[in-house]
Amino acid sequence: MPAPVLRDDGLGPQRSEYSSDSACRKGYPGEPQAVEPSPVGLQDFMAVKKLGFGDSGVVYLVKHKLSNKLFAIKKMEKEFLDSDAIEMLLQEQRALLKVRDRAGLLRLEASFHDSECFYHVTQFLAGGDLRGQMSKCGRLRPRHALFYTANLILALEMLHGLGIVHRDLKPENIFIDADGYPVIGDLGMSKHRSFTSRPPSLQDQSGCGVYSAPEIFLGKSYSFEVDFWALGVMLFEMLCGRKPFSDGFDGLRESVLHDPVVFTPRDRVDIHTQIFVFHVLQKDPKDRLSPGAMKRHKYFRGIDWGRLAHREIGAP
Structure with a gap:
């Protein structure tokens, strides 16, 4: 030995x-x-x-x-x-x-x-994580944010198809492989959809409360929609270099539950992208876009989803 x-x-x-x-x-x-x-x-x-x-x-x-x-x-x-x-x-x-x-x-x-x-x-994924990319750049170029978001939708569809809710989606848990494609990791908080219990408190969410959906803060039952909410928060952050809601501990709950998503002229985000983010970050999970509706949205105009799923599109 x-x-x-x-x-x-x-x-x-x-x-x-x-x-x-x-x-x-x-x-x-x-x-x-x-x-x-x-x-x-x-x-x-x-x-x-x-x-x-x-x-x-x-x-x-x-x-x-x-x-x-x-x-x-x-x-x-x-x-x-x-x-x-x-x-x-x-x-x-x-x-x-x-x-x-x-x-x-x-x-x-x-x-x-x-x-x-x-x-x-x-x-081992040599590209590091999405948080590292965002820290280096402040905010990402729109085509990079689009590419990452489209791939994450496909990955979440696959995860949800297996009955798994991730529940802890955040930039630190998105890794970049050698080809520039994003990979979802850290499934320690994940649950099967059939799992029923009181949702975790903010203190139990490993510091990622800013990516948590309103239904979690309200203590309601939740499902796959919480992952798409987190994706919407990450997309806003990738594009604007800031979070859409207050991330101060005391004000976070109220901000997530009641504050609208606001883009400023300095963000330089086009109207189709803004509308997509608004539709993903709906307070009521029933009003959020489904994966199919996301893929048909004008934000993704020009995306060949079949080629993307087969990794036939080069990373920007």
């Missing part, structure tokens, strides 16, 4: 106790148990660098020793995970397995654990 990875690389010991299809450690009440050794473990990877921090752990760039391919590993320390965090971890793994090999959705390559941590191995 290879020598253990040094602790100062951040990844920890190499011993793996999970099957590749389970992120559950023995000793957690009510969690399924690993029934066979994992075909992949931490010993198969070499740490390259730390990429950043996610909502529930640290993400590293790693190289697979046998193939020399690059992957991302999210490391989550068991010591700091309560039962709710464990459930979110399992939700994310189930969702990632369900969407595996679906275009526009992050691909899970393996899951395993050692005595101290859980690990998710996913594809």
Whole structure:
């Protein structure tokens, strides 16, 4: 067996106790148990660098020793995970397995654990995330915003077709692949549509309340429409370099529930784009555009949806 990875690389010991299809450690009440050794473990990877921090752990760039391919590993320390965090971890793994090999959705390559941590191995996307793009540019060129939005509609259609509501769509969870296409990741907050419970409070939304739809703030039941609301907020932010609603904690709820969406002349956003955003950011989810209506909207005039779905259109 290879020598253990040094602790100062951040990844920890190499011993793996999970099957590749389970992120559950023995000793957690009510969690399924690993029934066979994992075909992949931490010993198969070499740490390259730390990429950043996610909502529930640290993400590293790693190289697979046998193939020399690059992957991302999210490391989550068991010591700091309560039962709710464990459930979110399992939700994310189930969702990632369900969407595996679906275009526009992050691909899970393996899951395993050692005595101290859980690990998710996913594809590495060299383009970073949408937040990084927006931070560099302030606001995106209209054709870039259009391209990202159109692709995200297709990805959400696919996700929703599997019965999954993402619930945590935000620029930090949109990654850019080597071809410039956006990919939706971080499914830890996702739920199957049949899931029914009290919607999470603002404090439980991992800091992304500004992308949350009015029905979540009102404590009402919600469904796929909350993801399209978040997409509308992101599109406004991509185009204008600011959010459409107050993001101060005290005023956020009132702003989302009552404030209109306002474009200014300085935003230089054309009328078809403005109308599209208005229709997506309707306070009542029943009034929001459906995916089909979105794709027929004049904002997307000239888009060949078939070619886009087959990635036959080059990124701008």
